Amino acid sequence: MSKDEIIILDCILSPFCMRVKIALNEKGVSYESKEEDLFGWKGGKSELLLKSNPIHKKVPVLLHNGNPLNESSNIVTYIDETWPSSSPLLPSSPYERARARFWIDYIDKKVFETGGKIWRSNGDEQEAAKKEFIEILKQLEEALGDNDFFGGERFGIVDVIAIPFSCWFYAFEKVGGFKVEEHCPKLSNWEKRCLLKESVGSVIPSPDMVYGFVSSMRNKLGLE
Numbered sequence: 001m002s003k004d005e006i007i008i009l010d011c012i013l014s015p016f017c018m019r020v021k022i023a024l025n026e027k028g029v030s031y032e033s034k035e036e037d038l039f040g041w042k043g044g045k046s047e048l049l050l051k052s053n054p055i056h057k058k059v060p061v062l063l064h065n066g067n068p069l070n071e072s073s074n075i076v077t078y079i080d081e082t083w084p085s086s087s088p089l090l091p092s093s094p095y096e097r098a099r100a101r102f103w104i105d106y107i108d109k110k111v112f113e114t115g116g117k118i119w120r121s122n123g124d125e126q127e128a129a130k131k132e133f134i135e136i137l138k139q140l141e142e143a144l145g146d147n148d149f150f151g152g153e154r155f156g157i158v159d160v161i162a163i164p165f166s167c168w169f170y171a172f173e174k175v176g177g178f179k180v181e182e183h184c185p186k187l188s189n190w191e192k193r194c195l196l197k198e199s200v201g202s203v204i205p206s207p208d209m210v211y212g213f214v215s216s217m218r219n220k221l222g223l224e
Contacts, residue, residue, distance in 0.1 A: 006031035009049050009061040011038055013213055015164030016072035017060040018203050022160050023076045025199035027083040073104050076160055089157040103143055103158045110136045111165050118176045119214045122223055130176040134183050141187040148193060163194045170207035171214040
């Protein structure tokens with residue numbers, strides 16, 4: 001266990017924050033989580049967050065002995081490099097590392113933004129977003145192939161980056177009227193496999209909690 005001071009400026013429903021916690025869990029590094037009020041319900045974002053991430057003012061922020069790091073994919077890579085001896089997340093091969101970075105970039109740019117379009121819309125716009133989202137997941141399923149994890153037999157960095165979004169799938173399904181498992185059965189099995197890991201299952205919130213949040217936001221937007 002690490003003796004360093006590790007603090008995460010956190011949001012329980014943020015898949016980007018979940019990535020950081022999963023990576024630290026994989027490394028066996030203890031940390032303190034500080035929940036941020038991103039929506040101003042209890043006074044707003046903390047001074048620590050605004051100071052630690054003055055450009056984007058977003059979570060997650062990892063504070064390692066007081067030194068702030070931003071952007072979840074960057075933080076996960078930092079964690080892997082800082083604690084390299086246990087459960088390496090990046091592959092050892094330069095070629096496989098390059099492939100992993102490609103899929104990290106793809107996931108970062110596509111999954112959450114497109115899923116968000118489903119719950120932030122109705123009608124034709126929602127149908128178009130749903131179609132795009134399913135195609136993105138099919139691309140990921142093709143990349144997974146018949147492997148247990150994106151890195152092969154071992155849980156790795158692409159899994160860390162991707163699995164937190166799975167707790168949002170139920171909300172996307174309920175709003176959009178579809179089932180991920182019907183379109184991407186291998187990806188659904190990968191999700192179940194990942195959730196069996198203590199490092200993952202202890203971090204991922206209930207899909208019902210996410211759906212409750214999405215429903216309240218849709219009500220505020222006048223979509224329901």
